[in-house]
Amino acid sequence: MRRILALLALFSVPALAQQPATLVLKNANVYTLDDKQPHAEAVAVVGERIAFVGSNADVQRYVGPQTKVLDLNGATVVPGFTDAHYHFMGVGQRELSFNLEGTKSLDELLSKVKERVAQAKPGEWVVGRGWIETFWKPPVFPSRWDLDKVSPNNPVLLGRSDGHGAVVNSAALKLAGITSATADPFGGKLLRAKEGVGDVPAGVAVNEPNGMLLDRARGLIRVSDDMAVDPEKAALAADARSIMLGWCEVQDPGGSWRDVEVYRKLYGEGKLKVRIYKAISGPGAEADRLIQQGASVGEFGHRLTVRSIKVVSDGALGSRGAALLAPYSDNPQTSGFLTVKEEALRPMLMAALKNGIQVETHAIGDKANRFVLDEYARAMAAVPSGERKIKEPRWRDEHSQIVSPQDLPRFKKLGVIPSMQPSHAIGDLFFVPSRIGAQRTKGAYAWHTLIQDGNVIAGGSDAPVERGEPMIEYYAAVARKPLPERLAGANLDPAVWHPEQAMTREQALKALTLWPAYAAFEEDIKGTTAAGKLADFSALSADITKIPEAEIPKTRNLMTIVGGEVVFQEK
Numbered sequence: 001m002r003r004i005l006a007l008l009a010l011f012s013v014p015a016l017a018q019q020p021a022t023l024v025l026k027n028a029n030v031y032t033l034d035d036k037q038p039h040a041e042a043v044a045v046v047g048e049r050i051a052f053v054g055s056n057a058d059v060q061r062y063v064g065p066q067t068k069v070l071d072l073n074g075a076t077v078v079p080g081f082t083d084a085h086y087h088f089m090g091v092g093q094r095e096l097s098f099n100l101e102g103t104k105s106l107d108e109l110l111s112k113v114k115e116r117v118a119q120a121k122p123g124e125w126v127v128g129r130g131w132i133e134t135f136w137k138p139p140v141f142p143s144r145w146d147l148d149k150v151s152p153n154n155p156v157l158l159g160r161s162d163g164h165g166a167v168v169n170s171a172a173l174k175l176a177g178i179t180s181a182t183a184d185p186f187g188g189k190l191l192r193a194k195e196g197v198g199d200v201p202a203g204v205a206v207n208e209p210n211g212m213l214l215d216r217a218r219g220l221i222r223v224s225d226d227m228a229v230d231p232e233k234a235a236l237a238a239d240a241r242s243i244m245l246g247w248c249e250v251q252d253p254g255g256s257w258r259d260v261e262v263y264r265k266l267y268g269e270g271k272l273k274v275r276i277y278k279a280i281s282g283p284g285a286e287a288d289r290l291i292q293q294g295a296s297v298g299e300f301g302h303r304l305t306v307r308s309i310k311v312v313s314d315g316a317l318g319s320r321g322a323a324l325l326a327p328y329s330d331n332p333q334t335s336g337f338l339t340v341k342e343e344a345l346r347p348m349l350m351a352a353l354k355n356g357i358q359v360e361t362h363a364i365g366d367k368a369n370r371f372v373l374d375e376y377a378r379a380m381a382a383v384p385s386g387e388r389k390i391k392e393p394r395w396r397d398e399h400s401q402i403v404s405p406q407d408l409p410r411f412k413k414l415g416v417i418p419s420m421q422p423s424h425a426i427g428d429l430f431f432v433p434s435r436i437g438a439q440r441t442k443g444a445y446a447w448h449t450l451i452q453d454g455n456v457i458a459g460g461s462d463a464p465v466e467r468g469e470p471m472i473e474y475y476a477a478v479a480r481k482p483l484p485e486r487l488a489g490a491n492l493d494p495a496v497w498h499p500e501q502a503m504t505r506e507q508a509l510k511a512l513t514l515w516p517a518y519a520a521f522e523e524d525i526k527g528t529t530a531a532g533k534l535a536d537f538s539a540l541s542a543d544i545t546k547i548p549e550a551e552i553p554k555t556r557n558l559m560t561i562v563g564g565e566v567v568f569q570e571k
């Protein structure tokens with residue numbers, strides 16, 4: 001497969017070179033990550049591919065009457081950024097979330113809801129959060145009857161800012177089947193009639209729920225993310241944000257075929273611009289469908305690929321759900337827990353290997369990481385390379401966060417790709433010492449060790465868990481310390497922060513370009529700036545290979561080019 005792609009590239013380069021360019025970038029500070037020609041001033045693009053990389057003088061011969069010529073005025077141009085772990089729909093939902101912080105009165109709350117309902121489709125959920133009644137006059141909770149005045153038909157759910165209460169309208173209660181006969185659930189309470197709220201319509205029975213749900217009663221309302229936000233709107237909002245920040249590709253870990261159908265529809269209509277490398281959640285029926293159908297590579301001009309299954313093997317460190325080999329330092333009663341069963345995972349791993357499907361597994365704790373390496377190794381031993389559709393499966397370990405030092409060499413040995421999020425390290429290391437103690441940070445976020453061992457690190461952000469910005473990830477990877485605004489007074493004990501595990505600037509750039517391309521079997525067509533490759537570029541306001549660390553987060557994306565098309569340009 002790789003050989004065929006290489007041959008195609010050989011044939012296509014001279015063919016492209018004879019035609020005038022559709023797009024020329026000149027006066028640029030181009031970092032190519034191509035060893036044969038690491039630096040250039042200009043690039044010529046024919047259609048979606050790069051035709052030439054070189055000097056301002058030499059690029060002139062590609063300029064024809066139809067060529068769009070962009071003078072970059074010295075801007076730094078890098079191969080298009082790729083985020084290897086970016087929950088695309090989640091990013092869109094965050095963009096569209098309805099923020100009620102700072103609402104000063106019940107009337108203001110209702111007018112905001114009214115405005116939102118007017119934009120919603122019939123029956124679409126309106127979900128917001130952030131109101132608090134403490135300073136309202138009178139300081140009482142809103143009720144279902146208040147909300148019904150502005151939203152008689154669309155279900156509405158609005159979370160109180162502390163996260164311990166929410167109000168819903170009558171349409172939402174009806175969808176959830178909540179009536180006066182519904183009992184309070186364990187750990188929660190449905191407020192009734194006049195309890196805690198203002199005016200109540202005449203004739204309401206004393207046990208009639210008034211729409212306020214406290215704590216676990218919120219769980220009675222099953223508003224899933226995709227009910228809350230129209231998935232097409234979410235995808236478009238995520239796309240706009242992604243290309244604005246300079247992402248040319250995002251690798252979307254987990255989700256369903258529903259997501260794939262949304263992406264296909266929007267690509268078909270030409271509305272989605274960023275490339276998406278999509279994983280389907282497994283084990284289960286949705287993943288089995290991918291195994292049966294086989295990978296779908298490069299749809300819509302390499303915009304969409306579906307070839308991976310996302311598994312979740314444990315929880316998170318903050319909530320002590322990450323599976324550890326020994327108990328938590330700040331709670332000896334627990335070591336966290338695994339979240340997938342061997343009996344479900346094993347047959348799926350073997351079937352994936354046979355059918356050329358990649359597997360990427362979330363693993364945070366040292367026990368989960370060992371479990372993933374063990375299970376991957378077992379499957380690879382059971383399905384030798386002759387029985388595999390793709391000999392080199394390039395399976396991934398998403399997060400590879402707390403790893404026992406004795407397990408670190410196994411990544412290279414097994415060919416398992418660590419997919420890591422630099423921003424997690426610079427956020428987590430504030431509380432990691434209390435969770436696991438300094439001793440266990442020896443194999444934590446061990447970027448340098450993994451790279452020295454010969455691994456590539458697929459770098460990403462885990463947005464919307466993190467902000468999902470290339471410059472934050474790049475800064476975190478090279479600085480390995482808090483963002484400049486959080487630096488003052490931070491205790492950066494080297495026995496916890498391990499500054500020796502930082503990446504060099506070149507490594508960090510590869511972690512956001514070439515290495516995620518490799519982790520997606522795309523290194524022959526993406527990841528460096530070279531003739532024959534897809535014309536994906538991010539143009540930056542500063543030279544991130546040279547500026548002081550503190551300047552990196554302030555660097556702006558000026559222009560995003562995907563497949564030779566300028567999809568974002570700073571105004």
Ligand SMILES: [Zn+2]
Pocket residue numbers: 085087253462
């Ligand atoms: Zn994630």
